[in-house]
Amino acid sequence: MNSALLYVIVALYVAAVAGLGYLAYSRTKSDKDYLIAGGNVHPVLMALAYGSTFISTSAIVGFGGNAGLFGMSLLWLTFANIFVGIFLAFVFFGKKTLVVGRNLDAQTFPEFLGRRYHSAFIQKYAAAIIAIAMPLYAAAVMIGASRFLEQTLRINYNVAVLVFAVFVAAYVMTGGLKGVVYTDALQGTIMFVGMALLLVMTYAKLGGPLAAHQALTGLAAKLPESLAAKGHQGWTSMPAFLSEYWWVVVSTIVMGVGIGVLAQPQLIVRYLTVKSPRELNRAVVVGGIFILMMTGVAFVVGALTNVYFDQTVGKISLMASVDPATGKPNVDRIIPLYINSAMPVWFTYVFMLTLISAAMSTLSGQFHVIGTSISRDLYQPKSGQTARDPLLLNRLGLVAGLVITVWLSFKLPAGIIAVATAIFFGVCAAAFLPAYAAGLYWKRATRAGAIASMLVGSATSLFMLMFTYAKGSASLGVAQALFGKPALFAFPWTVVDPIVIALPLSSVTMVVVSLVTEPVEQGLLNRCFQKKILAPAGAAAE
Amino acid sequence: MLGIPDPQIWLAYLLCLLSAGLCVAYGAVKWNSHD
Known part of the structure; x- marks a missing residue:
């Protein structure tokens, strides 16, 4: 490894991100610049910002490693x-959110929900869920990135956490959402190039797509009995219907993350950064290709690592990933191990930048939303008043979020990290999605329906995480402390993701309670759904 | 198909490509639309 070259590459990257952060700082003059990047971001920048915030190290390394275990079913x-x-x-969702959000002059997701249902409680409850749960997700991203930095740059883990946190917070705090979007665009471009190269080089190494897939199919003959017992049927087959692995793949991985993304506050706020629905029509093009190249490549390559490890060390990826320190397989090691052993040295540098970019682009969005949830939604002056210095307030909110996230990164046990991302996606879907979707499309949705749905969704998610869903309950330890066993019920409840129960329950609650309670006043509905798109007040032209 | 015998898997592989194609086609058709 050429250390001098490595440090030069990292220094250039840091300088580029810092330069974009300064550019954003020089263009952040108002509260609206800080909250929604002025509301006139270019559609390509918006799509890259959305995609790179969506895709973190846990998608590439965590879920990519899971593809090494579960195969192409991912x-x-x-x-x-x-x-x-x-x-x-x-x-x-995006175009409707932009129209309704602009009509209500909402600049954060909790504010959007609060104004749509004319309820301060909804705004503060949504902000409280974000302020409490999102640092857990941010800490998961931070820990993954810092462990990777610890291995590649040989720096102390605690130092890596602090460097990451302070560097990301610096450009979010000074440049607000403009700082996030500008740096996301650079980081998203690096991620796209890194993953495209990874796909081409992997297929080339294994003799092309057809030969690689056939070799992976042939590996089913070498499937360990322990995996077959859980429903594994090979890396180019779905797990056996209703088996333990089928529930994990379908309920936690596909449904939990696949649906959960619709209700992510840090992604929803991206819709409000563009000028009109036309920009979102254009952003769809870049967004679709970007995500295909991110998770599509991570999961195909993750599965194909089995062929590489079989050909080189005679083991499947899971067995090759045994951690020398613990003696146990660790799927998070599969992708880094593959990159370091199968790819040329220059590509390990490219991939390092890809992962740092993935982590920083997600962290910046998380920090921004945690900060605005605290400063704008939880600590908001009464309506009609404005804070004396809203920019300062937003920046103080971000510092509070940063401190909580860093503290969690030092304190969380390794076991809880793997489920933190899925927990956050699941809780957001159950608590927010019915009220959010109904707020966009159902004029009969009521304030009481939204409140009941959010309470039922978050309470059901929390109950299942603590008492029935084994991955969550074993990590949290509440069931063990109260009842002396890690989960209350037997299989399949131990592997049924909370979203499978909590989301339908909160959806039904939304509909039933809305139908028996007072509708939202007509004047508010007229204002929400007027067609006109207004330029955001205070927006400065880019 | 694609060297993958299980239709549930090659269908997923194809749907990934088709859904990305749908995004490109939608954006192209609605490029100048404000709706």
Whole structure:
């Protein structure tokens, strides 16, 4: 490894990000610049910002490693990521969110929900869920990135966490959402190039797509009995219907993440950064291709690592990933191990930048939303008043979010990290999605319906995470402490993701309670759904 | 198909490509539309 070259590459990257951060700082003059990047971001920048915030190290390394275990069945998640996470999200959620959000002058997701239902409680409850749960997700991204930095740059883990946190916070704090979007565009471009190269080089190494897929199919003969017992049928087959692995792939991975993306506050706020629905029509093009190249490549390559490790060390990826320190397989090691052993040295540098970019682009969006949830939604002056210095308030909110995230990154046990991303996606879907979707498309949706749905969704998710869903309950330890066992019920409840129960329950609650309670006043509905798109007040032309 | 015998998997592989194609086609058709 050429250390001098490595440090030069990192220094150039840091300088480029810092330069974009300064550019954003020089263009951030108002509260609206800070919150929604002025509301006139170019569609290509918006799509790259959305995609790179969506895709973190846990998607590439975590879920890519899971593809090494489960195989190509994870491609159903890639399909969901593109069709639900981009096409449905932009076309049916994004454009409507932009129109209603602009009509209500909403600049954060909790503010959007609060104004749509004319309820301060909804705004503060949504902000509280974000302020409490999102640092857990941010810490998961931070820990993954810092562990990677620790291995590649040989720096102390605690130092890596602090460097990451302070560097990302610096450009988010000074440049607001403009700082996030500008740096996301650079980071998204690096990620696209890195993943495209990874796909081409992997297929080339294994003799082309057809030969690679056939070799992977042939590996089913070497499947360990322990995996077959859980429903594994090979890396180019779905797990056996209703087996343990089928539930993990379908309920946690495909549904949990595939649907959960629709209700992610840090992604929803991206819709508000463009000028009109036309920009979102254009952003769909870049978004679809970008996500295909991210999770599509990560999952295909993750599965194909089995062929490489079989040909070189005679083991499947899971067995090759045994951690020397613990003696146990660790799927998070599969992708880094493959890159370091199968790819040329120059590509390990490219991939390092890809992962740092993936982590930083997600962290910046998380920090921004945690900060605005605290400063604008939880600590908001009464309506009609404005804070004396809203920019300062937003920046103080970000510092609070940063401190919580860094503290969690030092304190969380390794076991809880793997589920933190899925927990956050699941809780967001159950708590927010019915109220959000109904707010866009159902004029009969009521304030009481939205409140009941959010309470039922978050409470059901929390209950299942603590008591029935084994991955969550074993990590949290509440069931063990109260009842002396890691989960209350037997299989399949131990592997049924909370979203499978909590989302339908909160959806039914939304409809039933709305039908028996007072509708939202007509004047508010007229204002929400007027067709006109207004330029955001205070927007400065780019 | 594609060297993958299980139709549930090659269908997923194809749907990934088709859904990305749908995004490109939609954007191209609605490029100048404000709706």
